[in-house]
Amino acid sequence: MNYSKITIGNExxxxxxxxxxxTGAEVSVNALxxxxxxxxxxxxxxxxxxxxxxxxxxxxxxxxxxxxxSAGDWLRIAxxxxxxxxxxxxxxxxxxxxxxxENSLEGxxxxxxxx
Amino acid sequence: MNYSKITIGNExxxxxxxxxxxTGAEVSVNALxxxxxxxxxxxxxxxxxxxxxxxxxxxxxxxxxxxxxSAGDWLRIAxxxxxxxxxxxxxxxxxxxxxxxENSLEGxxxxxxxx
Numbered sequence: 001m002n003y004s005k006i007t008i009g010n011e012x013x014x015x016x017x018x019x020x021x022x023t024g025a026e027v028s029v030n031a032l033x034x035x036x037x038x039x040x041x042x043x044x045x046x047x048x049x050x051x052x053x054x055x056x057x058x059x060x061x062x063x064x065x066x067x068x069x070s071a072g073d074w075l076r077i078a079x080x081x082x083x084x085x086x087x088x089x090x091x092x093x094x095x096x097x098x099x100x101x102e103n104s105l106e107g108x109x110x111x112x113x114x115x
Numbered sequence: 116m117n118y119s120k121i122t123i124g125n126e127x128x129x130x131x132x133x134x135x136x137x138t139g140a141e142v143s144v145n146a147l148x149x150x151x152x153x154x155x156x157x158x159x160x161x162x163x164x165x166x167x168x169x170x171x172x173x174x175x176x177x178x179x180x181x182x183x184x185s186a187g188d189w190l191r192i193a194x195x196x197x198x199x200x201x202x203x204x205x206x207x208x209x210x211x212x213x214x215x216x217e218n219s220l221e222g223x224x225x226x227x228x229x230x
Contacts, residue, residue, distance in 0.1 A: 002196035003177045007187050016165075017223065020191040024163045024215030025140065026223040027189075040230050047220075047227045048139045050131075052211065054169060062118045072122050074142075076135040081117035096167065096211070099227070100139030104219035106161065108132065108141040112214070114158045 026099040032058065032087035044079040050098040051075040051085075058086050058093035069093065078102070141214040147173065147202035159194040165213040166190040166200075173201050173208035184208065193217070 004021050008014045008029055017026040032038070041061075051060075057070040061084050062077060069075075069085075077083055079102055087093045106112075119136050123129045123144055132141040147153070156176075166175075172185040176199050177192060184190075184200075192198055194217055202208040221227075 002193040003182070004191045005182060006189050008189065009187060015224070016189060017220075020165070020189060022163070022165065022191055022220070023217050024219045025165060025213060026220065027165060027167075027213070043229045045222065045227050045229060047223060048137070050135070050137065050140060050142060052142075067118070067120060072124060074121050074123065074131060074135060076119045076137055078117040083118075098140060098142070098213060099220070099223050100215050101219050101221060102138050104139045104216050105132075105137070105141065105214070106216060108162060108214050109130070112160050112162045114160060115155050 024100065024104070028097045029094070030097060031092060031094045032085065033092045034087055035089050036092075037086040038084055041082050041084045043082050044099070046101055047079055047099040048102040049077045049083075050100070051077070052096040052098075054094045054096060056091045056093040057088045058091070059088075060085050069095075139215065139219070143212045144209070145212060146207060146209045147200065148207045149202055150204050151207075152201040153199055156197050156199045158197050159214070161216055162194055162214040163217040164192045164198075165215070166192070167211040167213075169209045169211060171206045171208040172203045173206070174203070175200050184210075
């Protein structure tokens, strides 16, 4: 079979790599309630992270800089950057995090597609 | 600077690779109004595609099989699969498409993170 499908609900965190049989990315869907944060700062050895804010608002602290976040915002964060995510005091935040190996993409769209 | 940020609205299609300076993925955000479809079938040479349905409903046809789609559904599609996406007759569909090179991910999360 050339595809896999799953349906997710309102879980606080879902990791998709194993359930979707991903081979080029790990993807997680995350929800933080108002006033909450990821309880640690982290960086990466080799992976670029791409974040999409789907609902709500909050902020990230990236290498000590505060970056405001609300629905419709997208971030690309380099592996070595130190990052931490926070929901707003008065609103939760739901976001997707995509981990991919930095510099791994070769062709894409018109140079990789066959129509 | 170790990050980039953009904000997107309700455009029919936004491609993020260049604006976010992505190196491991291409990501697009797509909206099809009720009754519309992507006007072609396509496959890929090397890239796995990961689709997330954010709003609405519709279906995909993957290698001739119809797969129903609604908000909360995620798909992983192998490069060679022939695919086409459709909004429902009575509802639009908004989805994210992530292109990554198949088999490019090495470590992730606990094996790539530094806490």
